[in-house]
Amino acid sequence: MKKILMALAGAAMCLSAAFSEELTLMIYAQPQEKAILDKVIARFEQTHKGTKVKFISSTQNEYGAKIQAQLAANNLPDVFYLGPGEVRQYVDNRKVLDLSPYVKSVSGVNFADLYESAVDTYRYDGKELGKGEAIWALPKDFGPFALAYNKTLFEKYKVPLPSKDTPYTWQEFIDVCEKLTRDNNGDGQNDVFGTGLNIHWAFIQFVWGNGADFLDSTHTKVTVSDPKFVEALQYWANMTLGNSQYPVAGLSKFRPVTPTATQAQSLDTYQRWIKGELAFFPAGPWDLAKFNDPEVIKFEYDLIPWPVHTSANQTATYRGGVGYAVAATSKNPQLAAELALYLSADEEANKMYSDMDLQIPNLKSLASRYTSKPGKPANRQEYINIISKTGRSWPSDYTYNSVWYDKFYMGIQRVLDGKLSAKDYCTKIQPQMQRELDKALQRARQSAARNKK
Template identity: 40%
Template sequence: MATGLAACGADGTNNGNSGESSGSSTTGGGGAGVELTYMFRGGEDERKAYDQAIAAFEEQTGAKVKVIVTDADQYRTKLQAAITGGQVPDVFYLEQGSVMAFAKTGVVKDITGDIEAAGLDVSKVWKYGVDSYRFDGTRVGQGAIYGLPKDVGPFSFGYNKTMFEELGIPLPDKDKPYTWAEFRDVAKQLTSPEDERWGTGLNVAWNLQAWVWSNGGDWADEERRTVTIDTPEFAEALQDFADIQIIDGSTPSIEQAQTMDTYQRWMRGQIGFFPVGPWDVSTYQGLDFEWDLIPYPVGKTGETATWLGSLGISVSNSTEHAELATQLAMYLSADEECQRSLYQAGIQIPNLVDMAKGEYLEAEGAPANKEEFIQIAEDYGRALPAAATWTPEWYDDFWVGIQPVLDGEVTAADYVAQLQPQMQAKLDAANMDAGI
């Protein structure tokens, strides 16, 4: 997936800080002569932003931080190798889907007491972000804190404003989402393969959630005990998503996508609608067309939906410098100046709620409708289905054989009916392994 997962600012400005965030420093001295290891994943822009943040932390504490950085697709493998080899970094990124397993097996430290002792008020951070790394021994979302959010990642929907204007098509309403029928109609109007122009090009693994949830379906029940893909609401959503290509032809064909993937086509101005996360903003600032955010199209519930991701910053249970390591996690997650530098770098929205709803919204630069990111973070974004289960294997199975549905060779209803028992067996096994 090209839109992957994401100290004063580079220009030294605070971009209109109104002082709302009341962010006191989360660091102190006492780190002289200590070296921490910090492992994270990220692209070039994120690495540059974190180089500045780490340098500021070192200056404030006197500590040295050895940074281990990987690409997103290598991170999980390299972290697991470090754990297996007994070389766990002092501080590292924790994926939402690993919270339960890492907490139960003692890989990550319960930092609740350290946070309280440091005086960090976690209520100033997005509740979703903090709760994503809570675990009470049975459920994720409550109990002790095993990490702090590196970010919250609202997965929003973007459109090529320039393309609309050039074709004379009315711009989408930022407050009133399209229905599925309206969206498909506009996507067809945008599509002209001979002109290398298509309405959309959505990756099913990262966009189907919006269709399913908005239609009243889900992958599993709230307790994550029963797989629920074999419902009419789910099948209807999957079929509508597939029909954007099968019937409408509003996305590049398989052959066209092999020549150039849809992310590249979006970047070249050939795609009308495409997903956008805060981690994309730094890259998208250089596009030669104007773009903005709108809500995802809506199904039968009439309510827009999408997912809200996160990465956590956790402290190793085996670190010899627990207090300083926790300081680093708190600094990267909740220090006001650090958060300002990260949002100004265009790689995330601020973790501090007041900053996100204040100076961030007033900041210049795309997207103009930054409010959509905030609404997802505050109101309607949901965790991905496997974010709070022992393993994601049950959920991953859904995508393995999805292509025949997208090609029109298998109906959505037949696919979900056939797959549900297999996914249920894997979810049952995951719950058994977790002891719940």
């Protein structure tokens, strides 16, 4: 018995020596993603002898509460997800590690192959997001939001297909939407629509497409009362109301091109798109796996740029995702930083993500492989264009919190219902948003001051 116990003790010591370093990775992942990550982790452990990665995966809904609990206990995992909008708080409170000294020369992965715009999303110089040399996370993904159109509807009603390169103007977009908004069964209610867009996810593209924004260039002043912003909001509302009660100057009179509020309650716009009842709908790379299932979508579709007010304006949409951050308390920062880079830039993993339509590959060298994939959508290049040229960050990413931004949407339904003009609403809500932004700016200053001590 004594010999057996000694042998077991020796084996335990050998095992402990074999795994002299343990890293904890805590993220959320779909089953397909987790299967890929397991392979990446196995490669990392193989190339980093003596290292064991403890992989803790949760659902996306559970992740926020779990990571906040770890944060409160000052027990963050070595590597975890950090969104761009969280960078300032985590950095100012010294919770994450600057990865720039660690990741630029790691064997087996190529930091330089990551999209610069994706890496820049996680730069922060203590004053402004996107600035400075310090890198506080590495992209897990970088998801652009393009505008999809139902090609089958266009062909059915003999409407010319849109350009894959030149965006519609607002007038052109409405003209096409009117042609594709139809009452096919003659019951007096439209059952096919030009579009149906969620204001939280697809309004800002029209603001940017009119040369306006929620904030000024210093990210300290709320600019929703800017006439160009007001114009974009009224145009948005008029897609449901029609351009008569509160007409947008310079545009012809047009009828509603979206489902009514009652119709939207009975069937949301996502389901209408799936059923083939919408001509236009936003599509992220994360949607493609489902959209390309022939049992889900039975029509042809493709991607185009977002509309602009006039041809002189620039199309834009948001791009974002989450990144792999390393806790400042990690006992082995070099090893943890290398794991973050492996998870972000491992070539085989990026190929698998792309092949399964889970995300666009993070690596520039795989762009042509992604855009040349057979099947729908044919114009995958639009996603690459957004990543490299026309994508922007959410306005709230530049501020300490999103309370001021969320304030805008709290009373927006009155505008969408035609009970209040966009001008009156924006004039009223601007000072309220500014007060919340001022509070956030003050908190940011206090946090930055603590960080300097």
